[in-house]
Amino acid sequence: MYHKAPFNYIGNKHRIIGFLEALFPKDISTFVDLFCGGGDVLINIRAATKIANDVNYHLIEIMEEFQRLDVDDVLCQIQSRIHEWGLNKTDAEAFYKFRSYYNKTRRPLDLYVLVCFGFNYQFRFNSRHEFNNPFGKNRSCFSENMRKNLISFVELIRDVTFSKCDFRDVELDNLKKGDFVYADPPYTLTCGAYNDGKRGFKGWSLADDTDLTAILDRLNEKGVAFAFSDVIEHKGKIHPFLSDWAKDKNYNIHYLDVDYNNCNYQNRNCEHSTIEVVITNY
Template identity: 40%
Template sequence: MQMSLIASPLNYTGGKFRLLSQILPLFPKKINTFVDLFCGGCNVGLNVKSKKTIYNDININVYNLCNFFKNTDSKNILKQIYKVITKYKLSIASKYGYEFYKCDSSKGLSEYNRSGFLKLRSDFNSKINTTFDYYIMLYVMIVYAFNNQIRFNSNGEFNLPVGKRDFNIKMEQKLIKFIKRLHEQDCEFSCIDFRNFNIDILKKDDFVYIDPPYLITCATYNENGGWSQNDEKDLLDFLDILDGKNIKFALSNVLASKGKTNEILKFWLKNRAYKTHHLKYKYSNSNYQTKDKISSSNEILVTNY
């Protein structure tokens, strides 16, 4: 039976949920172990049929949060979420309505939630978590943060401002489905640099999906030199090694975006026999800081099969 698509409750920059209908049909039909090497919000790994799934991401906070969801009952998680919301006096507009908080849906709930959110953020960053679970605090903070994004500064502190939204019924259902899918899967999480991933564990029917930071785009993961040209070259070398071991892979990336061209990727593809699938790029959650959210971009999926 075909699995119904599950969207991650983590609004990760560059998440691939809206491209799944184009990406998934290009994947191998038979997958033993699926490796989501830069899993982010896990949108791809959640929706791939495989015997086993390995989610990997170098962001320790994402790793810990997803592991927490994997190993915790959803009813208990929801109970704790509402305890945190109550403790920090945050809104639940789906229950009480916008008028209760003296706000309207167009302007959002940021004015009402600001003080409670800043207190929650301060407590989280100070590691004050003796009463409420640390990962519950993190998830609630993400929900009430600007555009539900995840961002930490160089000191490891969550540094996004308050957003316009709150924990609504849609988010609750998305979280429940996410946790249920993780519990159903034979999956594990790891938090290592891709260069340290042990490819010797992979066999013929295993498959690696790679959705790295895009070298030529602007996003939170590229702030402060988060992804360099050397990283790009090392990743492409890593893919060549996979190919040399007859391990199937698929790489998501962009060849061109907003007048920029990824020359490293372009040169690499020119000298390889890999297949390049051009996707219809139109998903607007990649960068909330730009006004032109659906500007044309040459988004591709590269496969070695």
């Protein structure tokens, strides 16, 4: 049984944790999750030391707050906010009042509560980094399952070292054989609220893929194992750069066979399949 993070973060890998666990090295000294997102991979991989990074500092600050507080304090503060602001599945006015309050105060736990009651539990911001996800009427709340996931998550991240910077700025020079880096960046072929360049964060492009693969090549030269998740075909478009890079470097391409049902509604009836892969140097 695998642990699930208390987020519904776009691109999360919870449904393929079993595939990844079987693919990843068994004895990891230092594990670096270069684009940790909601942390589903982070909390399910065993390693002596764990480092988790994401450029979305809003998300990392929530995790740091979970880490700083006792789990009972976390739950108490969440329930207090829900009661204080009258948040529920039907009261849109209460949600929008609380959203306005958060955008003035920017407290990490308040953001988590907002996400719990927002549409599809999404993290969405405008160019001023104001949370702008709409109300999740009759759908979203801080459910019992989220509560259970949160309790286990808080304990599982106790010893994680977090950072919130561009992947190019993550310190990797000290890594050595026996360490492992997992890269699950935004995908060039797909576009969502996390990589469209319109949400207060820089978008993702081929230039970023080029920089990331160069970093992975340097890790390979040092004998550091890596795994790199991406998409090489989506809606009829292909991404030959990744396939060519992997073949040129004699890396291994592992193809996934999984259907993500929890996607944006407008993308569910796709005419073309998506081919997702994990590229490894071992």
